[in-house]
Amino acid sequence: MAATSPRGRLQGKNAIVTGAGGGIGLETSILFAREGANVLMADVSAPALEKALAKVKEVVPTAPRVETIQCDVSKEAQVQAMVEAQDGWGGTDVIFNNAGIMHADDDDAVGTPEKIWDLTQNINVKGVWFGSKHAVLSLRRHKKTRGSIINTASVVALVGSATPQLAYTASKGAVLALTRELSIVHAREGFRFNALCPAPLNTPLLQDWLGDDQPKRFRREVHFPTGRFGEAIEQAHAVVFLASDESSFVNGADFVVDGGMSKAYVTPEGPPTAAPQNLGR
Numbered sequence: 001m002a003a004t005s006p007r008g009r010l011q012g013k014n015a016i017v018t019g020a021g022g023g024i025g026l027e028t029s030i031l032f033a034r035e036g037a038n039v040l041m042a043d044v045s046a047p048a049l050e051k052a053l054a055k056v057k058e059v060v061p062t063a064p065r066v067e068t069i070q071c072d073v074s075k076e077a078q079v080q081a082m083v084e085a086q087d088g089w090g091g092t093d094v095i096f097n098n099a100g101i102m103h104a105d106d107d108d109a110v111g112t113p114e115k116i117w118d119l120t121q122n123i124n125v126k127g128v129w130f131g132s133k134h135a136v137l138s139l140r141r142h143k144k145t146r147g148s149i150i151n152t153a154s155v156v157a158l159v160g161s162a163t164p165q166l167a168y169t170a171s172k173g174a175v176l177a178l179t180r181e182l183s184i185v186h187a188r189e190g191f192r193f194n195a196l197c198p199a200p201l202n203t204p205l206l207q208d209w210l211g212d213d214q215p216k217r218f219r220r221e222v223h224f225p226t227g228r229f230g231e232a233i234e235q236a237h238a239v240v241f242l243a244s245d246e247s248s249f250v251n252g253a254d255f256v257v258d259g260g261m262s263k264a265y266v267t268p269e270g271p272p273t274a275a276p277q278n279l280g281r
């Protein structure tokens with residue numbers, strides 16, 4: 001793996017990544033560090049964070065500054081402490097509000113338990129709100145004229161699914177809507193808000209749930225023009241772009257990274273395309 005370039009695409013930026021313990025968050029932390037950002041990796045799971053930090057340091061030994069903080073994004077005091085932890089670094093420039101859950105008991109309108117509904121909204125929606133709120137406060141506190149807030153939604157906020165997870169879908173729709181609104185509210189302060197919409201991925205969040213159930217798996221895979229699920233690193237590359245000044249005129253976007261899934265009707269036959277390697281595995 002290449003060492004940090006002296007002119008990385010995120011050189012000198014202070015970035016926070018939530019849900020950094022695995023999946024998209026870990027891949028993004030690696031790419032952020034490789035592009036010269038100072039990265040604060042946050043997750044609710046301390047063991048996951050410890051492993052993830054070791055991985056970032058292994059893959060990017062020249063990373064300028066990488067630290068971790070345990071944070072449950074559904075608790076405002078913890079989110080505030082997370083963002084304020086970067087005050088001594090010069091203040092946050094980029095926050096990737098990425099932590100989210102998809103609960104196994106999430107179901108349709110009839111079968112979803114209320115406590116699962118509430119838990120999902122608390123993490124997936126309130127967590128993104130708190131992250132956005134404290135990022136804005138920090139950007140103002142540090143008199144920044146540029147900032148990038150990237151919030152993880154999902155393609156299920158854009159297309160319906162006959163295998164419902166209603167609480168999850170509603171939460172991701174809320175992420176899209178709140179991100180769009182904030183992008184307009186803060187546009188003249190130079191604070192950009194974009195929503196990442198990943199397709200189903202080859203990460204534990206989905207794969208643990210699918211397991212070895214081939215029919216369940218195929219029912220989803222058939223919708224991909226490329227014939228395969230996405231990889232976390234394919235999301236992370238998009239997040240680097242959204243975090244960097246290269247995307248200075250990209251604001252309020254539903255930034256869809258789905259291999260064409262949400263544009264497809266009948267998909268091609270034949271073997272799937274090759275997937276890129278994740279760096280955190």
Ligand SMILES: NC(=O)c1ccc[n+]([C@@H]2O[C@H](COP(=O)([O-])OP(=O)(O)OC[C@H]3O[C@@H](n4cnc5c(N)ncnc54)[C@H](O)[C@@H]3O)[C@@H](O)[C@H]2O)c1
Pocket residue numbers: 018019020021022023024025042043044045048071072073074098099100101102123152153154155197198199200201202203204205206232
């Ligand atoms: N994997 C997919 O198929 C897929 C598709 C679309 C969107 N997404 C979204 O992408 C984001 C990341 O997903 P992933 O696939 O990398 O998942 P993942 O399960 O691999 O990683 C999620 C991380 O979030 C952490 N987390 C969970 N609850 C938290 C909380 N309350 N506070 C802080 N951290 C918490 C977990 O410990 C975990 O490390 C999520 O918002 C998810 O909804 C995933």
